[in-house]
Amino acid sequence: MGNLRRSRFTLLGLFPLLVLLLIGLMGYLTLYGTTQGEAARGMPVYYKQALWWGLGAMAMLGLVWIDSRRLERYAYAAYFLSILMLVFVLVFGRSIAGARRWIELGPLQFQPSELMKITLILATAKYFHDHPKEQGYSLWNIKTAFLLLLAPFFLVMLQPDLGTAIILLAVFFSTLLFLGLTRRSLLALLLVAATSLPVGWWSLKDYQRDRVLNFLDPSRDPLGTGYHLNQSKIAIGSGGLFGKGFMEGTQARLHFLPEQHTDFIFSAYVEEWGFAGSLFLLGGYLLVILWGLNISSQAKDRFGMLACLGVSLLLFWHVFINISMCLGILPVVGIPLPLFSYGGSFLLMVFLGVGLWLNIYLRRFIF
Numbered sequence: 001m002g003n004l005r006r007s008r009f010t011l012l013g014l015f016p017l018l019v020l021l022l023i024g025l026m027g028y029l030t031l032y033g034t035t036q037g038e039a040a041r042g043m044p045v046y047y048k049q050a051l052w053w054g055l056g057a058m059a060m061l062g063l064v065w066i067d068s069r070r071l072e073r074y075a076y077a078a079y080f081l082s083i084l085m086l087v088f089v090l091v092f093g094r095s096i097a098g099a100r101r102w103i104e105l106g107p108l109q110f111q112p113s114e115l116m117k118i119t120l121i122l123a124t125a126k127y128f129h130d131h132p133k134e135q136g137y138s139l140w141n142i143k144t145a146f147l148l149l150l151a152p153f154f155l156v157m158l159q160p161d162l163g164t165a166i167i168l169l170a171v172f173f174s175t176l177l178f179l180g181l182t183r184r185s186l187l188a189l190l191l192v193a194a195t196s197l198p199v200g201w202w203s204l205k206d207y208q209r210d211r212v213l214n215f216l217d218p219s220r221d222p223l224g225t226g227y228h229l230n231q232s233k234i235a236i237g238s239g240g241l242f243g244k245g246f247m248e249g250t251q252a253r254l255h256f257l258p259e260q261h262t263d264f265i266f267s268a269y270v271e272e273w274g275f276a277g278s279l280f281l282l283g284g285y286l287l288v289i290l291w292g293l294n295i296s297s298q299a300k301d302r303f304g305m306l307a308c309l310g311v312s313l314l315l316f317w318h319v320f321i322n323i324s325m326c327l328g329i330l331p332v333v334g335i336p337l338p339l340f341s342y343g344g345s346f347l348l349m350v351f352l353g354v355g356l357w358l359n360i361y362l363r364r365f366i367f
Contacts, residue, residue: 014361016291020339020354023284027340028053030269033247034260035342043107045261045342051108052344056351063355068363071356072126072303079123079148085112086155101159111345113164116152118352120168121310123148128179129303136180139188145172162208163321163334170317175310208333215331228264231257232326235267243274261342263334266326285319285338295361304360311353 028049035045085103089112094102102109127145149172156165173189181189201209214226222230235251244250249271251257260268270278292312299305315338322337324330336343338350 016288017354017358019284020288023281023288024053024339026269026281027265027337029246030265030272030340031261031342033249033272034252034265034268036247048108048344049342049347052347055344056348059348060351060355060358063352064358064362066359068301068304068359071122071307071359072129075119075122075126075303078119082112082116082119083151083155086116086152088112090155090158099159099161101161108344111343113152113156113159113161114343114345114349115352116156117164117167117171117314117349118311118356120148120152121171121314122307124172124175125303125306125310128175128306129301132302133180136182137176137185138182139185142176157203160205160208161334162204166321166333167314167317167335170321171310171313174313174317175306178309179306211333212331215328218328228258228332229325229328232264232267233328235264235271236326239271239274239277241274242276243270243272246272248272262336263322263332263341264326265340265342266323266337269340282319282323285315289316289319292357295357295364298364299360300364304363308357308360311356314353315350 028046031049032046089103090100092103093100094104094109096102101111101113103112124145127148131141133141149168153165153168156168204212214220214229218226218229220226231251235249235257238244238251239249247253249268251271252260252268257264257267257271266278269281273280289312292308292315296305296308296312299308318335318338321330321333321335322341325332325335336346339347
């Protein structure tokens with residue numbers, strides 16, 4: 001009877017996984033509808049994404065059955081392998097539109113910076129597992145952890161990939177807030193962030209500065225650098241309460257909406273399913289992220305807790321920033337929406353994160 005109760009509880013606890021798969025199905029249908037007639041390297045975009053779905057599912061299942069103690073043991077090794085891949089892509093990677101981010105793998109392209117998101121989470125989880133502080137961390141306590149962040153941050157900025165760099169910063173520092181910083185250290189970080197804004201501004205590329213300026217003044221260049229954001233707002237607004245229906249969105253179908261299968265796929269989705277559809281999607285994301293936080297809170301050890309927390313924060317920041325930039329609440333920075341946006345490396349990263357959740361979950365309630 002006890003085993004039966006445990007089995008039922010486990011199946012009930014996996015319900016958010018079904019919600020996640022439903023989100024993925026909605027994302028794939030939206031991608032299908034927005035990429036009719038488009039091909040990537042001779043293959044229809046939705047075919048290519050389906051191939052990555054298969055690879056991601058296999059990677060997720062493989063990660064589930066790896067002993068979490070091995071993940072902890074080899075966390076730094078995985079991190080340094082990702083660093084080497086980032087260096088490799090800067091030297092030998094494929095350049096597209098002035099950005100050098102991809103490694104050629106036959107008909108597929110792999111983006112090492114996406115893998116870096118997961119391995120950085122594992123490395124920082126390992127570091128804070130080995131260096132617990134009951135009274136909160138000072139800046140001196142986390143100097144080595146900062147080095148773990150800064151190396152991939154600067155390598156990603158050299159590609160350049162501002163969106164991924166922002167995600168690395170957001171996940172790292174929000175993890176620190178969960179762990180607890182001393183008041184003096186928190187004030188020092190805020191002061192450093194404020195004083196470094198001018199340096200950060202002038203380190204941006206011209207097109208990146210234009211995006212920020214257009215965010216501050218949407219009427220600055222409505223037919224040029226501000227075109228993406230204006231069309232995104234039109235698509236979202238035209239969706240109304242219940243949307244225009246599947247594949248009936250005119251902004252996406254007539255290709256007025258740029259990047260409709262990547263950065264602005266949320267806008268294409270809302271045009272088809274309206275405000276009601278957006279609430280359903282946001283509710284699904286919220287349930288899944290809370291599921292990850294719950295797994296984190298019940299993990300057997302500190303490493304599992306921090307790794308699951310990192311994945312939860314990773315998905316949260318992707319959802320929050322992508323939807324905010326589609327609505328014009330934040331500048332456009334090129335951050336994809338989980339299980340919606342086209343991109344094989346990003347999809348693989350999401351599957352690895354879910355596999356990490358399942359790994360920790362199963363070891364807590366079954367093994």
